[in-house]
Amino acid sequence: MLRRSKTLIALFAVLALIAAACGGDDDSGSADTKICEVTDVGGVDDKGFNASAWAGAQRAAADFGADPKVLESQAETDYEVNLNSFIDEGCDLIVTVGFLLGDATANAANANPESKFTIVDFAYDPPIENVKGLVFNTDEAAFLAGYVAAGTTATGTVGTFGGINIPPVTIFMDGFVRGVRYYNAQKGTDVQVLGWDPDTQEGSFTNNFESLDDGRAFAQSLIDEGADIVMPVAGPVGLGSAQLASELDGIYIVGVDVDGFEADPNNASIYLTSVLKRIDNAVYAAADEALNGTFTNDLYVGTLENEGVGLAPYHDLADMVPSDLQSEVESLRDDIISGAVSVSG
Amino acid sequence: MSDRPDLPETPPEQPGMSSFFKDLTGAGSQINWRANVLVPALAILSALIAGGIIIAFGDLDTLKLWGSDPGQAASDTLNRLGDSYVALFEGAVGGLGPISETLTRAAPLILAGLAVAIGFQAGLFNIGANGQMLIGGMFALVVGFQFDLPTVIHIPLAIIAALIGGAIWGGIPGFLRAKTGAHEVITTIMLNFIALRLVDYLLTVEFFQLEGRNDPVSKSVLDSARYPKLIDFINARYRVHLGIIIAILAAWFIWWLLYRSTIGFEFRAVGANPDGARYAGMNVVWLIVAVMAVAGAMAGLAGGDQVVGTLGRATPGFVGVIGFDAIALALLGRSHPFGVVAAGLLFGGLAAGGQNMQASTDVGIDIVQVIQALIIVFIAAPALIKAIYRVKADTEAAQVSQGWAT
Numbered sequence: 001m002l003r004r005s006k007t008l009i010a011l012f013a014v015l016a017l018i019a020a021a022c023g024g025d026d027d028s029g030s031a032d033t034k035i036c037e038v039t040d041v042g043g044v045d046d047k048g049f050n051a052s053a054w055a056g057a058q059r060a061a062a063d064f065g066a067d068p069k070v071l072e073s074q075a076e077t078d079y080e081v082n083l084n085s086f087i088d089e090g091c092d093l094i095v096t097v098g099f100l101l102g103d104a105t106a107n108a109a110n111a112n113p114e115s116k117f118t119i120v121d122f123a124y125d126p127p128i129e130n131v132k133g134l135v136f137n138t139d140e141a142a143f144l145a146g147y148v149a150a151g152t153t154a155t156g157t158v159g160t161f162g163g164i165n166i167p168p169v170t171i172f173m174d175g176f177v178r179g180v181r182y183y184n185a186q187k188g189t190d191v192q193v194l195g196w197d198p199d200t201q202e203g204s205f206t207n208n209f210e211s212l213d214d215g216r217a218f219a220q221s222l223i224d225e226g227a228d229i230v231m232p233v234a235g236p237v238g239l240g241s242a243q244l245a246s247e248l249d250g251i252y253i254v255g256v257d258v259d260g261f262e263a264d265p266n267n268a269s270i271y272l273t274s275v276l277k278r279i280d281n282a283v284y285a286a287a288d289e290a291l292n293g294t295f296t297n298d299l300y301v302g303t304l305e306n307e308g309v310g311l312a313p314y315h316d317l318a319d320m321v322p323s324d325l326q327s328e329v330e331s332l333r334d335d336i337i338s339g340a341v342s343v344s345g
Numbered sequence: 346m347s348d349r350p351d352l353p354e355t356p357p358e359q360p361g362m363s364s365f366f367k368d369l370t371g372a373g374s375q376i377n378w379r380a381n382v383l384v385p386a387l388a389i390l391s392a393l394i395a396g397g398i399i400i401a402f403g404d405l406d407t408l409k410l411w412g413s414d415p416g417q418a419a420s421d422t423l424n425r426l427g428d429s430y431v432a433l434f435e436g437a438v439g440g441l442g443p444i445s446e447t448l449t450r451a452a453p454l455i456l457a458g459l460a461v462a463i464g465f466q467a468g469l470f471n472i473g474a475n476g477q478m479l480i481g482g483m484f485a486l487v488v489g490f491q492f493d494l495p496t497v498i499h500i501p502l503a504i505i506a507a508l509i510g511g512a513i514w515g516g517i518p519g520f521l522r523a524k525t526g527a528h529e530v531i532t533t534i535m536l537n538f539i540a541l542r543l544v545d546y547l548l549t550v551e552f553f554q555l556e557g558r559n560d561p562v563s564k565s566v567l568d569s570a571r572y573p574k575l576i577d578f579i580n581a582r583y584r585v586h587l588g589i590i591i592a593i594l595a596a597w598f599i600w601w602l603l604y605r606s607t608i609g610f611e612f613r614a615v616g617a618n619p620d621g622a623r624y625a626g627m628n629v630v631w632l633i634v635a636v637m638a639v640a641g642a643m644a645g646l647a648g649g650d651q652v653v654g655t656l657g658r659a660t661p662g663f664v665g666v667i668g669f670d671a672i673a674l675a676l677l678g679r680s681h682p683f684g685v686v687a688a689g690l691l692f693g694g695l696a697a698g699g700q701n702m703q704a705s706t707d708v709g710i711d712i713v714q715v716i717q718a719l720i721i722v723f724i725a726a727p728a729l730i731k732a733i734y735r736v737k738a739d740t741e742a743a744q745v746s747q748g749w750a751t
Binding site for chain 2: 165
C-alpha cells in the first residue's frame with residue numbers, strides 16, 4: 001500500500017518535471033501575425049455572435065497566414081484583463097465582440113494608440129483613431145422576417161423579446177415590428193406584434209444573454225398571449241425558446257445572428273427563417289484591412305446590399321411560406337436596397 | 346412502518362450537524378492537521394492530476410495522432426500539459442502583475458467564502474452569498490455615486506453600506522429559519538433570484554442608471570469612494586486594491602468572533618447542538634438571525650468589493666458566480682476563516698492563472714472550473730482521498746505527530 005502511493009507521487013513528479021522541461025522551449029513557435037478576439041460572457045461557443053466573429057477571425061487568419069487567438073470573458077471584470085493580455089502579446093488586430101465591451105475597448109484603445117481594434121456592434125461618436133466599428137443595419141433583414149412572419153402566422157399574433165435594451169438588440173425588434181406593420185398596410189390585415197414597441201422603445205427583455213430558462217419563460221408568456229411565431233434577440237437565450245417551440249405544436253422561431261437551422265440542429269425544424277448578421281464577414285473585412293496595411297477607423301455598416309445582413313432560407317418550413325409570399329419578400333428586398341421602401345418606419 | 350405505528354410526528358428540523366455535515370464542512374471539528382490540512386492538500390493535488398489528464402487528452406488532433414505516430418503524440422501531449430500548467434502557475438504567481446491579479450480576484454472570494462463558512466460553523470447552509478453580494482453591492486453603489494464626500498469618510502461609509510445591505514439580505518432567511526423553520530437552503534437560493542431580478546430592475550431605474558443609456562448600467566462610483574489601488578504607481582495596470590486588505594482583516598475579525606468572543610462561542614454551540622444551546626439558556630432564535638446577518642454582511646462586503654473596488658459601477662453581472670464558488674471555497678477551507686483565506690488565494694490564483702493559460706495556450710478557461718469542481722469532489726469524499734493515498738482513518742483522537750503514509 002505504501003508502495004502504491006509512493007508510485008503515484010513519483011509518477012506525478014516525473015510527469016511534472018518532463019512537462020516543465022518540455023514547456024520551456026516553445027515560446028517562439030507562434031506565427032508573427034495574430035488576430036485576437038475577446039468574447040463577452042456568452043463565450044465563443046454561443047452559436048451566435050461570438051461564434052460568428054470567431055469564424056470570421058479564423059477564416060481571415062487562414063487566408064492571411066495569421067494565428068487566430070481567443071479569450072473568453074467569464075465576467076465583466078475580465079474584459080480589461082483580457083484586452084491587456086492581447087495588447088501585451090502584440091496582436092495585429094484585437095476584435096472585441098459586443099456592445100457591452102464598448103467602454104473597456106475605448107479605454108484600452110485610448111491607452112494603447114499603437115494597437116488596432118475592431119468592435120462588433122459599436123460606433124463611437126466621435127470615432128476613436130485606432131478602432132474600427134462594425135455595425136449592421138439588421139432592421140433591413142428583420143423587416144423581411146417580420147413580413148414573412150406576418151404572412152405565415154396562423155393566430156394573427158407574433159412576438160419578440162430581447163436580451164438587453166441596447167441598440168444592437170432593439171434594431172432587430174424595430175425592423176421586425178415594422179415589417180409586420182408594412183405587411184398589415186399592404187394587405188389590410190391586423191397582425192399583432194407582442195414584446196416590443198418601436199415608438200416608445202419599450203418591451204420585454206431578459207436582461208441577460210445566458211439563461212436558457214429565461215428563453216423558455218419569455219417565449220412561453222408570448223405564446224400564452226397568442227403568438228405562434230417568436231423572434232428571441234438574446235443570443236444563446238433563444239436556444240431555450242427553440243427548445244420550447246420544438247416541444248409544442250404550431251410554434252415557430254425566427255433565429256437571429258446566424259442561421260438557426262444550421263447552428264441548432266436539434267431544433268432545426270422549427271426555425272421559420274433567421275435574420276442573418278454576417279459578423280464573420282465584417283470581422284474578415286476588418287482583419288483584411290489590419291493585416292494588409294489599409295486599416296482605417298471608418299465605420300463598417302452591414303446592409304442587405306453588401307450582404308452584411310440577410311434573411312436565411314426557410315429550409316424545412318419552405319412549404320409553410322406560400323410561393324407568392326416568397327416572391328414578395330424577394331421584391332421587398334430589392335425595394336429596400338433601392339430605397340423604395342424605408343425600414344425606419 | 347407498520348410495526349411502530351405510534352411514532353411521534355417528526356419535530357421541525359433544527360440546525361445542527363450530522364457527522365456527514367461535519368466531515369463535509371469541517372465545522373465543529375477540532376483543529377486537526379490531518380483533516381484540515383492534509384486532506385485538502387491531497388484533494389488539490391488529485392484535482393490537478395485529474396485536470397492534467399483532461400488537458401493532456403483534451404485535444405482531438407493529438408488524440409488522432411496516437412494511431413499513426415505514438416511518439417509524436419506522447420511528446421505533444423506532454424508539451425500541452427506542461428505549457429498549460431506552466432502558464433497557469435505563471436499567471437497566478439509569476440511576477441508582480443500576476444500576483445496583483447491573484448489578489449484582486451481573491452478578495453471577493455475570501456469575503457464570500459467567509460459568508461458561507463460562518464453559516465457552516467453554526468450548522469447552516471448559506472447558499473445565498475450571491476444574493477447578499479448583489480444587495481450589499483447595490484447599497485455600496487448608492488453611497489458611492491450619491492454622496493460627494495472626502496475619501497476618508499466616503500470609503501468607510503460605502504463599506505458600512507455594503508455590510509448593512511448584505512446583513513439585511515442574510516438576516517431575512519435567518520429570521521425565516523428561526524421563526525418559521527423555513528429551511529435556509531431553500532430561502533437563500535430563492536433570495537438569490539429575487540436579488541438578481543431586483544438588481545436587473547433597479548439598474549433600469551433613472552436613479553441608478555447611467556445618464557444617456559438604455560441598457561442596465563449604473564452610474565459610476567465617484568473616485569472618492571473607490572478603493573485605492575495599492576501598487577498602481579509601479580504599473581497602472583496592477584489593479585489590486587484595498588479590497589484584499591479588507592478581506593484579510595475581515596477574516597481575522599471572523600476568527601476572533603468565532604473563537605475568542607462569547608457570541609462566537611454561542612454561534613458554534615448552536616451549530617454543534619441547538620437543543621443543548623437552548624438548554625444552556627442561549628437565545629437560539631436571535632443567534633440564528635445574527636449568524637445569518639453576519640454571514641450576509643461578509644457577502645455584502647464582497648459585493649461592495651466588486652462595485653467600489655474592481656469595477657467602479659454595477660451591471661447585472663457584477664457578481665458573476667463568486668457566491669457559488671464561495672461554497673466550494675468554504676468547504677476547501679474547512680470552514681475556518683484562515684482556511685478560507687488560503688482557499689480564496691488558491692481560487693484567486695486559479696482564476697488569474699486560468700486567464701493566462703487561456704491567453705498563452707489553447708486550453709480553455711473552463712478547465713479551471715473543472716479543477717475547482719474536482720477539488721470539491723475529493724473534499725466531499727474524504728474516504729476516497731484516504732483510500733487513494735492510504736491516509737490512516739481519522740479519529741477524534743488522531744495524533745498529529747503520526748506519519749500519514751504508512
